[in-house]
Amino acid sequence: MPSSRRPTYAPPKRSVRPDAPAADNTETAARAATSPKGTSGSDVITASRSIPEPSAPKQAKVEKPSGATVLAFPEPKGRRRRKKVLLAAGTVLALVAGLLAAAIYSPVLALQTIAVTGTHYVAPAQVQAALEPLRGKPLPQISDDDVRGLLGSLVQVKSISVEARPPSTLAVAVHERVPVALVKQGEQYQLVDVDGVQLATTDDPASASLPVIDGGAGAIGQDLFRATAAVLGALPADILAKLSNASAQSVDAVELKLVDGQTIVWGNASEKELKAKVLAALLKAPVDPKNPVRVYDVSVPRHPVTR
Structure with a gap:
């Protein structure tokens, strides 16, 4: 009759290191005390496996060169782009300069x-x-x-x-230069502009349709001549054609004469453009045959007077 007793295996003897802590022995005793009754320590099958400790990651060996080492880095894209742009611009400028030189001396x-x-x-x-x-x-x-x-x-x-x-x-x-007046010199008349520059000469003053400055610059002086010429230079051509002569007692008392005999009191050379507009409006106004206008006073252009 086969035996009902299970075979027993003797656990491998554990070698106790001299430097092992006492806690290991205590733990072994605790296990024996808590094991079921009737079971001896030889009835327990134990197995142990040593778990290798994790090793540190291997580090790559870096060999130090004996001499100095130069590391080559790739050139940034932005720098390469700028170089290309500068090269293209330089080429274009050189071509343009060559074309300009050829045009200038061709x-x-x-x-x-x-x-x-x-x-x-x-x-x-x-x-x-x-x-x-x-x-x-x-x-x-x-x-x-x-x-x-x-x-x-x-x-x-x-x-x-x-x-x-x-x-x-x-x-x-x-x-x-635009002539604004005639200046009589001997038997001839000189056409002069506002600066008194002589532009031409004529024997017939009627052919120029310009007023005559009495005496000219030599007789009335440069200041009066320039003041009178400045006034004439501000008048439109249609009014200049209606003037017979111009004179000035002073730089503030310039007077003009129309071919019909009326007198224009101009005053000084200030506000020339406004005075010219006011005079043009007065000359276009209807004329009363019973009370003809003999004097147009535009010396104060904002308050003109006719009499």
């Missing part, structure tokens, strides 16, 4: 034709003759100062406007 753009406009008291041929030294010079090298300097001998020319019209034409627009 004989293809040499001046051949001078077109003159705006002349009345000076002939276009005179302007073209004065600008003859510029012929054959490239248009980009001709400046307004060059043209102005060559036309300085023509007193009728007050200012100019220059326009280059490739390939070989220079357009010159002349702004002439």
Whole structure:
């Protein structure tokens, strides 16, 4: 008859280290006390396994070079982009500079034709003759100062406007001085502007339709002459054509005479534009044949007087 007793196995003897703490022995005794009765310590099958302690992560070995080490970093994209932009801009500028240099010194753009406009008291041929030294010079090298300097001998020319019209034409627009009065000199009459510059001469004062300044600058003095000329320069052409002469007792007492015999009391040269507008309105007003106007007083333009 088979035996009902279970085989027993002797647990492996545990080696106790000398330096093991006393708590291990105490724990063993506690286990024996709590085991079921009738069961000896040899009846308990125990198994133990040593759990390896986690090892520290391996660190990569860094070999230190014997000499100095230079680390190469990639160039930032922004810097590469700026270099490309600067290179492209430099190339464009070089091309533009080359084209400009070719245009400035190219004989293809040499001046051949001078077109003159705006002349009345000076002939276009005179302007073209004065600008003859510029012929054959490239248009980009001709400046307004060059043209102005060559036309300085023509007193009728007050200012100019220059326009280059490739390939070989220079357009010159002349702004002439405007005559405002006649000054009698001997048997002739000089046409003068507001600055007293003589623009032309004529034997027939009626052909100019301008007032005569009595005595001229030599007789009445420069100050009175300039004051009178400034007044005449503020008047429109239709009123100038109605004047017969102008005079001044002082710079504050300028008077004008109409061809019909009426007198215009102007006063000084202040508020010239306003006085000219008031005078034009008075001359256009209806005339009463029974009470004709002999004097137009615009010396105080905001309160004009007729009598």
